[in-house]
Amino acid sequence: MLKKITILGGLNKIGLPEKIQKLEIQAGEILAVVGPTGSGKTQLIADIGQVAEAETLTGRRVRIDDGEVNSNEDKQKLRYLMAQVSQNMNFVIDMTISEFLMMHAQVRAVPNPEMVLKEVLAITNHLSGEPVTFETNLTQLSGGQSRALMVADVALLSNAPVVLIDEIENAGIDRLKALDILTGQGKIVLVVSHDPTLMLMADKRVVMKNGGMDGICYTTEKERHILSELVKTEKRVNRLREQLRKGKSLRSDYHEIDHHEEEELKLWQEYLYTCH
Amino acid sequence: MQFVIVAGTPSSGKTSVMVHTIRHLQTSGQQVAVCKIDCLQTNDDVTYRRLGIPVAVGLSDYVCPDHFYVANLEEIEQWAGVQKADVLVLETAGLCHRCAPAVYDCLSICVIDNLIGINTPRKVGPMLSSADVVVITKGDIVSQAEREVFRYQVESVNPQARIMEMNGLTGQGAVSLKNTILNYPQFEGITGKRLKNPMPAAICSYCAGETVIGKSFQMGVVKKVEFESVDQC
Ligand SMILES: Nc1nc2c(ncn2[C@@H]2O[C@H](COP(=O)(O)OP(=O)(O)O)[C@@H](O)[C@H]2O)c(=O)[nH]1
């Protein structure tokens, strides 16, 4: 079982050593990667994704459980260590969801694939809100449905101990639920994000500047409090959106949760409880 | 000299991958020369020249590109020798799927991309199955699941190859490929080396410029489709 990932700093875009020369991420931790566009967030994820050994633009070195990754053979062994979900990724295969998931389950030697496939589909539909079936063709999926399926697949079939997430807030899925499903079980999760809610859901965040790691912030008590406010506000906005989309007029008391929704929430929490 | 043969499906990223890799080779003090073999036309020479290295182009034109390639290997090697190259990169394009440019003792690289479809590795044939290194590109735009399934398919076609996932746009993975090239044993000349796979026969009248359709115009090695007999209902 993976215990930690260490990133040893390299150089930033102007060729100076980056301020953070050592960043450790422990099993079970969520790390947010924040900073303006072009500050090097995706490169950091890429460095970790390929277990860089000073060969990339940044010269960073990545250690898995303090060990050096020297040879290509070592890297081959690590091939199923990480799974990635990003806004740029799409399904390109002309195949139905069930055919493809079955293939993936085979490649990953998943025991009891039928059961797992059902779960993948349920989560996909939970995340996207526009239901798909096993017979839906991958190439017909909307952006949101694709991302939902990717998240579900990464969580249940790839099931890698390290998950790299690049800007899924624009992906048209319920990103809080997505993060919920991708975390837990001692996984290390890295989230590149511009979204304050996602940033604060992390245990700490690394701040990128000029291509380098420029600082580390630990999420404070105060921030956790702000997070819970944000989540509440978001739920309220979602509820309003749903009401309006269904053609309803808004009642003055929009704090009220309807029964159906309450039920759904309970089921979801139960699900998370049993799977983590 | 290191003799590196690069093949792969069209637009898979051969040039992109090699440009990044050559940059790293240059940083390591290696003199690199590139030869591009294609059928009718190529722009890759312009791209390679930007690296400030000697570049040659061979267009097969009316000759089968596969045969053209083999028939020129000695000359290409001599040319690279004159350029004082430590590493010769030979990018081939336009080869048919039946063909494979791999030569024993040369490092042969097959570049194949995630977009060509999960079942295509099986159709690529000897070009993929006889490569020493398989580079898989364009992983940045497909799902994790497809990458895993695709790689598995490649592995089942060529279990011996070293498989490397690279990004032709950013150059991710190019240093590993550079190291693979530099660590590959050098050899003393291409003359007398053997192709890993024989080329398909091409000695019929159409090879010699015939254009009219019909049995009486066909001479030489001619192979016909074998149709299954269909039961009448
Ligand atoms: N997204 C993406 N595009 C790539 C990648 N590698 C190459 N390309 C693009 O694919 C196209 C064909 O690349 P090229 O190197 O000319 O392919 P070649 O015909 O095999 O030499 C170009 O537009 C490249 O920019 C990659 O890893 N990811």
Ligand SMILES: [Mg+2]
């Ligand atoms: Mg090319």
